[in-house]
Amino acid sequence: MKPFASMPMIPQFADPHAPSLPLWLVRSGEDGPELPADIGNLAGRWAKAQGFSGKPGQLCLIPSAEGALAGALFGVGPDRGDRPPRERFPLARAAESLPAGNWRLANLPQGIDPALIALGWLFAEYRFDRYKKAEPPRARLLCPEGVDGPRLIAMAAGEYLARDLINTPASDMSPAELEQAARDVAARHGAEIETIRGEDLLARNFPMIHAVGRAGAQAPRLIDMRFPGSGPQVTLVGKGVCFDTGGLDIKPSSSMALMKKDMGGAANVLGLAETLARLGLTRGMALRVLIPAVENAISASSFRPGDILASRKGPTVEVNNTDAEGRLVLADALAYACEAAPDLLVSMATLTGAARVALGPELPPFFCDDDAVAATLQAAGHAHADPIWRLPFWEPYESMIEPGIADLDNAPSGGFAGAITAALFLRRFAAGARRYVHFDIYGWQPSSAPGRPKGGAGQGMRALLHALPGILA
Incomplete structure (x- = not known):
């Protein structure tokens, strides 16, 4: 078996000086395909004889x-x-x-x-081949004119890393x-990196990370990376x-089947850090992971x-469900992050089933109190085929996470507003950051789609x- 390669092979565009064939993108219209004039009469007649309509x-x-x-x-359908x-x-x-060919x-x-369709081509070349040989497509694309190819490759590198990390089972x-x-x-x-492991978590006041992970065969740990930059x-x-x-509140087997992906938040922040570093953007910020x-x-x-449980920040937390462990480990990490008063604090986590019930597997919610930041994020997601949807930090629900016997409840009863109450719980530990954004992601593609294979x-x-x-402007 191949060892895990934390930097997978990254796709490249075709050599711009090598021979290549033309690929025309054709929209479908009410009166038939909108064929480009430069394909010529012979090609136009051939397309008609083949029944080509320009459908996606x-x-x-x-x-x-x-x-x-x-x-x-190649059909791309109507203009929507x-x-x-x-x-x-x-x-x-x-x-x-x-x-095959260029x-x-x-x-x-x-x-x-x-740029977006070229990125999709690069994403389509991904293969997870650690356990089974998988050949990538043999057709290669020349980077379209005017498109920043290295930027797209850096984004593909981050995406590939996140997919590989999530796809790898917990045994590896x-x-x-x-x-x-x-x-x-x-x-x-x-980047500089420090890891706090095992009993040192208690000595350095990360009690909830330790409590959640102490039953595991390997010691729990907090990984702290700081990239060079200002x-x-x-x-x-x-x-x-x-x-x-699920811990002692054990999950049924059907719910446990995909739990290798419960580190999807970590995979995503590592993938994003990989892209930011490849693009040289970490030099203009103080990036910490x-x-x-x-x-x-x-x-x-x-x-x-x-x-x-005691927490690093101070509030006590009653454990009403050991399967709501993610917010516990994140709380200690968020409190630690806020001791440095970051300008922007972002958490990413495969946190709640409620988010999936509300928005499905491919539209993750995010939470943010800053309207300008939220609008910028949602617009960027829409423009770059990475859709996200804002949900509120709904303050009237704060009482739902206050159990009475302790300061906070990690799993309020009743089943209502699960994604919101989890986000409110985390926000209690994010005070001190200038701006805070929380993403409740799924981290998994349930069935294959173009450029998005089933998996991480x-x-x-x-x-x-x-x-x-x-x-950050």
């Missing part, structure tokens, strides 16, 4: 008069205006279905962002291996629960329902990447 994903290979391959038409596209990365289908975009219909992605992945990112980009302080906190049994890495396991030393997925990473300049 439809491919028509074009022969030359001599019978060789002369190019291809400002409505979200049915597929985020339409050209990713072409990457999978075109014959291809160049021969046209660009109105309303299509060349333990707290120690997650720490090693973080150390590899730090080594690549000259400017606004940006701290990313990612939930690193490498496997979640904090990951509480634990396994929520079952043993004689497991924390119990009814336990009351980045969520919110590109929205944050593109929103950061406006937020």
